[in-house]
Amino acid sequence: MKRVIVTGSAGLIGSEAARHYDGLGWQVVGVDNNMRRTFFGGDGDTTWQRELLERDCRAYRHAAIDIRDRAAVDALVAEIRPEAVIHCAAQPSHDLAARIPFDDFEVNALGTLNLLEATRRNAPEASFVFMSTNKVYGDGPNRVALTENDSRYDFDDPAYANGIDESFGIDQSKHSLFGASKVAADVMVQEYGRYFGMRTVCFRGGCLTGAGHSGAQLHGYLSYIFKAAAEDRPYTVFGYKGKQVRDQIHSRDVIGAFDAFLAAPRAGAVYNLGGGKANSVSILETIARIRDLTGHELAWTLDETNRVGDHIVYYTDLARFRRDYPEWRLTMSLDAIFEEFARVAFSSRSAA
Ligand SMILES: NC(=O)c1ccc[n+]([C@@H]2O[C@H](COP(=O)([O-])OP(=O)(O)OC[C@H]3O[C@@H](n4cnc5c(N)ncnc54)[C@H](O)[C@@H]3O)[C@@H](O)[C@H]2O)c1
Numbered sequence: 001m002k003r004v005i006v007t008g009s010a011g012l013i014g015s016e017a018a019r020h021y022d023g024l025g026w027q028v029v030g031v032d033n034n035m036r037r038t039f040f041g042g043d044g045d046t047t048w049q050r051e052l053l054e055r056d057c058r059a060y061r062h063a064a065i066d067i068r069d070r071a072a073v074d075a076l077v078a079e080i081r082p083e084a085v086i087h088c089a090a091q092p093s094h095d096l097a098a099r100i101p102f103d104d105f106e107v108n109a110l111g112t113l114n115l116l117e118a119t120r121r122n123a124p125e126a127s128f129v130f131m132s133t134n135k136v137y138g139d140g141p142n143r144v145a146l147t148e149n150d151s152r153y154d155f156d157d158p159a160y161a162n163g164i165d166e167s168f169g170i171d172q173s174k175h176s177l178f179g180a181s182k183v184a185a186d187v188m189v190q191e192y193g194r195y196f197g198m199r200t201v202c203f204r205g206g207c208l209t210g211a212g213h214s215g216a217q218l219h220g221y222l223s224y225i226f227k228a229a230a231e232d233r234p235y236t237v238f239g240y241k242g243k244q245v246r247d248q249i250h251s252r253d254v255i256g257a258f259d260a261f262l263a264a265p266r267a268g269a270v271y272n273l274g275g276g277k278a279n280s281v282s283i284l285e286t287i288a289r290i291r292d293l294t295g296h297e298l299a300w301t302l303d304e305t306n307r308v309g310d311h312i313v314y315y316t317d318l319a320r321f322r323r324d325y326p327e328w329r330l331t332m333s334l335d336a337i338f339e340e341f342a343r344v345a346f347s348s349r350s351a352a
Pocket residue numbers: 007008009010011012013014031032033034035036037046065066067068087088089090091092107111131132133134204205206207208209213214220
């Protein structure tokens with residue numbers, strides 16, 4: 001039986017991965033200490049997801065260890081000797097990082113190093129999949145010329161007609177402390193591929209989404225905005241007139257990319273991974289879509305101060321990943337993603 005260690009297994013991407021590989025008959029060991037609750041309070045609590053995994057999966061084993069605990073991480077990898085490590089545990093918020101710089105760096109950078117080194121020592125043949133972020137590009141994408149229409153900004157430079165690719169520079173821009181700690185981890189993951197020849201990949205995610213998210217105000221915007229709409233919570237849009245654009249990729253399609261990589265791993269690979277231009281949406285368009293789908297008018301206000309270093313427009317150029325893994329497909333369109341959220345977020349409302 002193949003074995004995989006999934007970190008952040010009660011989070012959005014980790015839980016989707018755990019369920020998927022369990023379904024394929026792998027032994028899945030999930031690492032998650034519910035630190036998302038410490039970061040974001042009750043909205044971020046992932047206990048429900050852990051309980052579902054333990055209830056529904058065939059042979060899921062949970063290890064509530066902290067990836068900052070080097071000895072515990074090493075002991076776990078030595079015990080399991082996995083064929084794959086899928087590393088999704090993180091402090092994931094751009095904004096929160098400035099308030100907790102040591103926790104942010106220790107989880108994102110040192111935690112990743114703990115996992116890389118434990119894998120090199122105990123399972124050097126394993127594939128190592130790391131969820132990185134488009135925030136490694138800092139606010140560099142904001143320097144691309146833009147156009148503006150009634151509902152969104154867009155890239156005006158034909159060089160970026162299909163989005164941001166992996167050749168975009170990652171230094172000399174403002175990242176937020178979160179972006180900087182993820183850059184540290186991203187470069188370290190690449191280095192274990194290039195220096196030690198390990199099969200590592202960094203997936204630099206756009207907006208990763210899906211109903212498995214424990215959306216909170218500071219992270220998981222689509223999940224949170226639906227939660228706010230369904231529970232009549234007031235919603236604040238930060239800056240850019242609500243015309244900021246993000247590309248949405250469903251967690252299921254992220255796992256499809258992991259599958260493709262695990263079937264044909266490379267050393268030191270780097271890919272941007274998102275929904276691409278077709279799955280891009282602005283906040284104003286999100287609010288209009290929620291209205292059209294659910295008939296519900298979100299109570300929102302605009303705070304004109306944008307989040308520090310926040311992208312104005314970001315969507316992913318998927319060309320490199322599609323070239324290397326042509327069998328991979330995006331299966332969840334923007335419509336399908338919104339319909340899933342409308343169903344899940346509003347089901348308890350209609351039952352009430
Ligand atoms: N969701 C997005 O829009 C997005 C976008 C780009 C990149 N990413 C990256 O993808 C990865 C997964 O994101 P997600 O949305 O699933 O995040 P998530 O917060 O839903 O899941 C992360 C999980 O890691 C756990 N965790 C945090 N610190 C831990 C620690 N020290 N030890 C053990 N477990 C810990 C949390 O409890 C949480 O359940 C992260 O690396 C994130 O930076 C996410």
